[in-house]
Amino acid sequence: MKKLDFGLYVITGENYHPGRTLEEVMREALHGGADIVQLRHKTAKKDELLEKARLLRRLTREYGVPFIVNDDPELALEAEADGVHLGQEDGGWREARERLGPDAIIGISTHSLEQALAAEDAGADYIGVGPVFPTETKPGRPAVTLEYVRQASRHVRIPWVAIGGIGPHNAQQVLGAGATRLCAVSAIVGSASPAQACRELKAMIAAARGRRNGQAYEAGRELAAARAAGETNGWAAAAVDIVLNGGPHRTAAGTLERLVEERGLSGRRIVAEADGQIVPREEWSRCRLRRGMAVELVHFVGGG
Numbered sequence: 001m002k003k004l005d006f007g008l009y010v011i012t013g014e015n016y017h018p019g020r021t022l023e024e025v026m027r028e029a030l031h032g033g034a035d036i037v038q039l040r041h042k043t044a045k046k047d048e049l050l051e052k053a054r055l056l057r058r059l060t061r062e063y064g065v066p067f068i069v070n071d072d073p074e075l076a077l078e079a080e081a082d083g084v085h086l087g088q089e090d091g092g093w094r095e096a097r098e099r100l101g102p103d104a105i106i107g108i109s110t111h112s113l114e115q116a117l118a119a120e121d122a123g124a125d126y127i128g129v130g131p132v133f134p135t136e137t138k139p140g141r142p143a144v145t146l147e148y149v150r151q152a153s154r155h156v157r158i159p160w161v162a163i164g165g166i167g168p169h170n171a172q173q174v175l176g177a178g179a180t181r182l183c184a185v186s187a188i189v190g191s192a193s194p195a196q197a198c199r200e201l202k203a204m205i206a207a208a209r210g211r212r213n214g215q216a217y218e219a220g221r222e223l224a225a226a227r228a229a230g231e232t233n234g235w236a237a238a239a240v241d242i243v244l245n246g247g248p249h250r251t252a253a254g255t256l257e258r259l260v261e262e263r264g265l266s267g268r269r270i271v272a273e274a275d276g277q278i279v280p281r282e283e284w285s286r287c288r289l290r291r292g293m294a295v296e297l298v299h300f301v302g303g304g
């Protein structure tokens, strides 16, 4: 039975660690808590790739985490990897499934919600959502921005991981937009301490998941209490339809504070209004979102 349970996905990037071996760097990443590892080396020849794949297979087994090969299902088979990652231009998704079998992990890159839903239908086990930010690791690929992360968090039903230009400096924004899994190359393998970079990202993922679970727990308790009191609608519903900045918006955020996080606006200069009243920042955590509530989030860009 396939079990895909990861928070931090680490991909190799040989150009980012001159003077340090793949084994050193990836062992550190695993030590720091990498939950899944991918071999990605766009220029190596077959023999070198196989050697690196075997090394990573051995290391990942030691740490009990899945090992994925980029682009090449045959290499994945030969190295006894757990699966393969394929992009929109790589194609061959169905052939990869036939070749690797139902238990293999097949990941697919997506750059839009439409591609995400198509990848789900094609039987992907997880999808990559990105590049969220522009990145030197994937030059020429336009950033999908946090907007696609928000869309994925609302509509994608299989595991999905945000990727592209993500590191401890901006991970909060990505998590605030709804991601619960992060993937990185340069921020980890290019760090002076890959283990520390992993620990920081894992701690941020754990905190974001904790906030989300707490919120679900609170929403569940409130729903149960409301049901016991005979109330079926209103703020106690797990997800409510509100009017956000003039348009319809379904959210399980629960409070204004969580809504600001969900929109990736935490830490920004914001004025929030609920049903025409300005809500002071210190009240956001107590301001519950009710069905039909009109919320305005106005943020100020720039300064000076």
Ligand SMILES: Cc1ncc(COP(=O)(O)OP(=O)(O)O)c(N)n1
Pocket (backbone or CB within 6 Å): 009, 011, 038, 040, 070, 071, 085, 086, 087, 088, 089, 090, 107, 108, 109, 127, 128, 129, 138, 161, 163, 183
């Ligand atoms: C987890 C993950 N997400 C996205 C990619 C990118 O795949 P692709 O678009 O095929 O680009 P290349 O990596 O092949 O250059 C990935 N490898 N892993």
Ligand SMILES: Cc1ncsc1CCOP(=O)(O)O
Pocket (backbone or CB within 6 Å): 109, 130, 131, 132, 134, 135, 136, 137, 138, 163, 164, 165, 166, 183, 184, 185, 186, 187
């Ligand atoms: C392979 C790939 N696909 C989308 S972004 C990306 C590169 C991510 O690398 P980094 O974490 O260094 O931005």
Ligand SMILES: [Mg+2]
Pocket (backbone or CB within 6 Å): 070, 071, 085, 086, 087, 090
């Ligand atoms: Mg590819």
